[in-house]
Amino acid sequence: MHRGLLASADRAGDLSIAEAIDGANTVVVLEGVGDHENIGSMFRNAAGMGVDAVLFGNGCADPLYRRVVRVSMGHVLRTPFAHFEGKYTNWQHGLTQLKDEGFRIVSLTPDDKADHLADALSDASGKPYHKVALLVGAEGPGLTEHAMRATDQRAKIPMAEGTDSLNLATAAAIAFYERLRSLSHN
Known part of the structure; x- marks a missing residue:
């Protein structure tokens, strides 16, 4: 249903990871996220909370799919994004590029053994890391062990029993x- 409005545009060329993270302090990395509504919501939330870029690992849906654009309220067209090269078991090697650029890489997991999210975003003295990359995985399976092993820290959001x-x-x-809050308190 187009509701009386139809548009056609040429697709812009893809950004490289280096171009997408140029000047960035906070990025999100997605792995295996195939749900268009989740990707659209991710872009909308990222734009509203100061995330500078969205990076795609293996197995993610097309961020320019029409449902993503609609759910994101167009933020997918304004927020830089790029794709890591590689397949299921090796795309994570590209995360070294983020580490080389000074990013602290934090994977989100519901694992009880993971650190509290607020603690993972700051160093031992409580000072927030200058650059942070947050990794998230698909609903259900979450992040692969390959991806989590490539990160600096695993973090959880405390939840009700x-x-x-x-x-x-x-x-x-x-x-x-939580990332935005940590930066505003220091």
Whole structure:
């Protein structure tokens, strides 16, 4: 249903990871996220909470699919994004590029053994890391062990007893907010 409005445009060329993260302090990396609504919500939340770029690992849906554009309220057209090269078991090698640029890489997981999200975004003295990359995975399977091993730290969002996880876009929004909050308190 186009509701009386139809447009056609040439697709812009893809950005490289280096171009997408140029000047960035906070980025989100998605792995295996195939749900268009989650991707659209991720872009909308990222734009609203100061995330500078969205990076795609293996197995993610097209960020320029029409449903993504609609759910993102057009923010997918304004927020830089790029794709890591590689397949399921090796795209994570590209995360070294983020480490080389000074990013602290934090994977989000509901694992009880993971660190509290607020603690993962700051160093031992409580000072927030200058650059942070937050990794999120698809609802259900979450991040692969390959991806989590490539990160500096695993973090969890504290949850009420009897609840083990949140919707992906909601969990990412909480992480974005916590990152923004940590920066504004220092």
